[in-house]
Amino acid sequence: MEQRKEGTSIINVRDLNLFYGEKQALFGVDLAILEKEVTALIGPSGCGKSTFLRTLNRMNDLIDGVKITGDIVIDHEDIYKTNDVIKLRTKVGMVFQKPNLFPMSIYDNVAYGPRMQGIKNKKELNKIVEESLRSAAIWDEVQDRLKTSALGLSGGQQQRVCIARAIAMKPDIILMDEPTSALDPISTLKIEELITNMKKDYTIVIVTHNMQQAARVSDKTAFFLNGEVVEYDDTDNIFSTPQDQRTEDYVTGRFG
Numbered sequence: 001m002e003q004r005k006e007g008t009s010i011i012n013v014r015d016l017n018l019f020y021g022e023k024q025a026l027f028g029v030d031l032a033i034l035e036k037e038v039t040a041l042i043g044p045s046g047c048g049k050s051t052f053l054r055t056l057n058r059m060n061d062l063i064d065g066v067k068i069t070g071d072i073v074i075d076h077e078d079i080y081k082t083n084d085v086i087k088l089r090t091k092v093g094m095v096f097q098k099p100n101l102f103p104m105s106i107y108d109n110v111a112y113g114p115r116m117q118g119i120k121n122k123k124e125l126n127k128i129v130e131e132s133l134r135s136a137a138i139w140d141e142v143q144d145r146l147k148t149s150a151l152g153l154s155g156g157q158q159q160r161v162c163i164a165r166a167i168a169m170k171p172d173i174i175l176m177d178e179p180t181s182a183l184d185p186i187s188t189l190k191i192e193e194l195i196t197n198m199k200k201d202y203t204i205v206i207v208t209h210n211m212q213q214a215a216r217v218s219d220k221t222a223f224f225l226n227g228e229v230v231e232y233d234d235t236d237n238i239f240s241t242p243q244d245q246r247t248e249d250y251v252t253g254r255f256g
Contacts, residue, residue, distance in 0.1 A: 010035040010173065010203050011056060016070035018051060018060065018227075025051050027227045029070070033220070038195060038204045040214035040235065043224035043250070049207045052224065053175050056205065057092040058085055075172065090117070093166030097178040099158035101165075106133075106153070107146040109161055113169045128168050135201075136164035137194045156187025163194065167202075174198070176206040180213065192217050211251060215239050223247045 011033035018026035026048050033039050041049040051060065058079060060066045072079050079088055090113075101109050110129045119125060129146070133139040138160040142153070150161055159179060166174055176195070180188040195204055195217045208214050214221055215235060222232040223246075231238060231247045242248045249255050 008035045009033060010075060011205075012071075012073040013055075014071045014073075016052075016055065016068070016072065018048075018055060019065075019067040020063070021065040025227050026055075029229050031222060031229060031232060033203065033205060035203050036199055036201070037219040038199050038206060038217050040218035040221045041205065041207045041224060042209075042211060042214050042221055044255075045209070047224040048227040049222075049224045050177055051227075053177055053205060053207050056173070056175055057089050057094055059094065061085065090169050091171055092173045092175060093169055093171035095159070095162050095166055095174065095176045095179050098182050099155060099162050101150040101158055101161060103149065103151055105147050106142050106150045106161060109150045110164050110168050113165065117169075129164075132164040132168040133161070135167045135198070136160045137190065137197070138164060154187070156183050156190060159183060159187070159191060160194065163191075163198075171202065173203045173205065176204065178207050178209060181209065188213075211239075223250060225250070 009032040011031070013029055013031040016026055016029040017024065029052060041053060043049050054060045055068065055072060056074070060068070068080060074088075074092065082088065102112065107129055110132050111125045114125060114128050119128070130139060133142060138157060141157060142161070150158065153161065163174075180191050183191065192213060195206065198204060199219075206218065218235045220232065221235040221238040223230045223238060225246055231242060231244045233243070238247060239251050242251060
């Protein structure tokens with residue numbers, strides 16, 4: 001395992017503006033997201049945090065009428081100047097709010113991406129599936145039922161299989177859009193422990209409505225309000241000594 005490099009930014013966002021048709025949703029966003037850290041995006045509903053998250057793997061390309069200005073550089077490449085979106089989405093995995101497994105076996109869900117990349121060797125696929133499920137802390141629970149439908153799992157288990165499916169693509173970055181909002185407290189705790197363990201190997205950007213969760217799992221926190229980043233700092237500072245009154249009002253529950 002390579003040593004974790006302190007303070008190396010893997011995602012650099014400069015003057016990012018996003019429009020849905022005439023309506024502007026993001027305003028001049030500047031962020032440098034550090035490698036192998038967990039960065040939380042917090043803020044009230046509709047403030048732009050999920051919209052911003054989806055710019056990092058160009059998911060907004062799928063929406064008609066979206067216009068983006070500014071730069072997003074990931075690993076020294078401006079992702080809006082490249083045509084290879086598939087390569088980008090391999091490097092930048094995504095886990096959604098609700099588990100979105102395919103109606104197929106647990107094994108086939110995790111093997112799906114590697115197969116799409118042309119890996120056909122059964123032994124190699126077996127290895128990828130096992131390693132991915134182990135990394136997602138669910139191997140012990142499903143190893144005897146890999147050939148059964150993934151949709152028969154509990155919500156928390158399904159979400160961990162979704163994380164395994166993202167890991168199977170060997171990404172550098174994993175985006176998580178409120179990955180525990182549909183889960184019970186015990187499943188939420190398991191996912192949070194998993195996120196903490198995963199940052200040894202991955203850069204994680206997580207949108208969360210749950211401020212306690214942001215405080216528990218993240219190294220850095222960005223507070224979004226009305227499409228702008230009001231404040232971005234070490235998580236401890238955001239929650240204990242915020243510099244902006246609006247951040248303080250939000251994290252102390254005075255609004256939002």
